Amino acid sequence: MKSVLYGGVLALQFLTRLPVPIGCPWTPKTRRWAIRAYPLVGLLLGGLLSLLALLMQNAPTPIAALALLSLWVAMSGGLHLDGVMDLADALGSNQPLVRRWEIMKDPQVGSFGILALFFLLAWKGVFLWALLHYHAPLWWLAVLPSLARWGGAALLVLTPCAQQKGMAWSWKQSLGPRDVVLALAPMLLLAFFWPGLTLALVAIAVFVGASRWALMTLFQGINGDMVGATIEGGELWLMGLMLSWWWFAMASPPGI
Template sequence: MKDALWGLVLALQFLTRIPLPVACPWTPETRRWAVRSYPLVGLLIGGVLVLVALLLQNAPVPITALAVLSVWVALSGGLHLDGVMDIADALGSNQPLARRWEIMKDSQVGSFGILVLVFLLAWKGILLWALLHYQAPLWWLVAMPALGRWAGVALLVLTPCAQSQGLAWSWQQSLSGQDVALALLPMALLALLVPSTVLMLLAVAVFVMLMRGAMMRLFNGINGDMVGATIEGGELWLLILLWSWWQFVTVSPLGI
């Protein structure tokens, strides 16, 4: 039980900007529990986003959408966006594999990274705007950050690291497929309340498989940047699918 609590604190420290000035023990057990807690941290983030949306429900929809997106990014400190930019710079360079890895390790952000960041945030903001405009039930805003972080866990555990070094590799040594399954437990209650959560999980699982195949082909493995990019990409993937669904429901003359 103590390791589980330390794992939750470690996950909060790693995934959010919530100030928790506590020195967590860095052991295989706390790392395992931290990864299992990733979706739980996502549910916390989602709960805050729902609260923001409810507080601004009488404001113009574009302002509400921008506020939700701003809090979304602020809570994570842009941690996962950094991974997206690094991968964009590496792939945009059109260089051999060894050079792509060098570019990913460079702390400076290039033009491709900035362009992808702008379009990623723009698409997220517009899709949030559309879903809020359609008055979609806000449970999706709770589930999305949790499932996005589960996607990161699944990629980390089920895909070999390209190099035997780095933070992702050190985490991976403590993990197994059991942790991927246990990480879903925080979603069980939400799935009982909203069965459609299961469909979202299946959609995210498809995204993880696609991401795994792409990273193995392009980089011969993964690193921490790719785990972060999977979280961001999984959230965008769900936003697109949810928008498509609510667009159909709203526009369909059958109303189904």
């Protein structure tokens, strides 16, 4: 039981900037339970976002969207955005494989990283604005961060690391496909209450599969930055699909 609790706290400390001043042992058991808790941490973040959306439902839509985006970034401390920028700099360099890995390790941010950050946040903000404007149901905001974090966990477990060092490689030593399945359990339970969630589960699985193929092709393996970038990309992918689905539902005549 202690390993379960420590794993949950470890996931909170690793994925968020929420103050959790508890020392957690770094053991294979706590790492396994931390990965399994990734979607639960996402549900917590999504719940806080949904609460803010409810509190600001009478505020101007652009202000509410910007407030949600600000809270979204603040709660994660920009952890995954750093991965997006590093990956964008490496891909934008158009250099051989060895040089791309060197660029990813460089702590300085290049022009491609800045552009990737700008457009990612811009699209996320616009999607939030549109979804709020068209009064999409708030369950999507509650579960979206959870699905994306499950996607990051799945990529980490099911994809080889490019190098036998670093945080991602450390985590992988304790993980297996069973952890990916157990991490999905909360989402499967919620799918009984929100049938539309089943389609979102399929969508994030497709995104993870495509990301795995692309990263193996371009980098012959992954690292922690790529896991973070997959979480951010998964959130954006799901937001775009949610908006498309809601537009279609609104435009369809009754009974269709």
